[in-house]
Amino acid sequence: MGLKEARKTFSDYIRKKELRNTTQRQRILEAFLSSERHITAEDLYKNIQKKYPEIGFATVYRNLKLMCESGIAEEIKIGNQKSKYEHIDLKQHHDHLICIKCGRFYEVFDERIENLQVKLAEKNDFLPVRHRLEIYGLCRNCR
């Protein structure tokens, strides 16, 4: 989703939950929206520190959690890596190719796999809500 849409989704969520629109919250939101696609809480905190050294670590965590709840971000926890927060792209769900050498993520999508997953779940009397597919291996740069 675009920046405007993300801002609106987030502020709608804030209003709906009767939370408050603080300057720290705005700044953390903007820092997140202008960050790379997969960022750790720590790296986001560091970026924010440069401009606004008065904003604390806990506040960044709290607001990342809020952004996830609002639907504009998603927490991705892979193996022993620390959590990364990803910008949600409403246009398309995707899976991840994860390089076991350099750790980089690549986003991919396959409609047929998606459909088969739903069928697989239903065959097992399971109501699927969401899923995560991670394929580990070597990316083109690391072979």
Added chain:
Amino acid sequence: MGLKEARKTFSDYIRKKELRNTTQRQRILEAFLSSERHITAEDLYKNIQKKYPEIGFATVYRNLKLMCESGIAEEIKIGNQKSKYEHIDLKQHHDHLICIKCGRFYEVFDERIENLQVKLAEKNDFLPVRHRLEIYGLCRNCR
């Protein structure tokens, strides 16, 4: 894989790496092999404590890690749950259905999904080594 095969795989690994076959190591191995299919380090430790209270937590962790390296166990980290160690079944790789209400795992497999995953990776110039597919939702007991 069967118990004997797992024991052999592990002891071969120990020998190859010029490590040592201690009594603690044997006991932790046996406790793991006779445990339920997905067990946390803590629960395994508790089980071991009943019989051998002199074995320490760190030793259990160290040996679980070794078992993973040797290929008879796999560490599975899902969301905020603590890591679970799973017996590797050489006969068949599988994916997980994970109930978001009760937290239980269900093991499933679909050959067509497996094949499509390999193709998806290759299409992206990526050499797949292993993968993890987790489908979250509600199991039959929790709907």
Added chain:
DNA sequence: TTATTATTGATAATAATATTCATTATAGAG
């Protein structure tokens, strides 16, 4: 303008796992 209460920053707490280190025990050499 004021009252309510969400939010903040600093700090402490927590939880899981890893590391340190002195002591013990194993495997291989002789």
Added chain:
DNA sequence: CTCTATAATGAATATTATTATCAATAATAA
């Protein structure tokens, strides 16, 4: 068998990431 090098252990401590606590502050709605 004995000796020696060093892997392994247990206890305690450290680390790492994330959360909770709490007094002070600030946003919202009346």
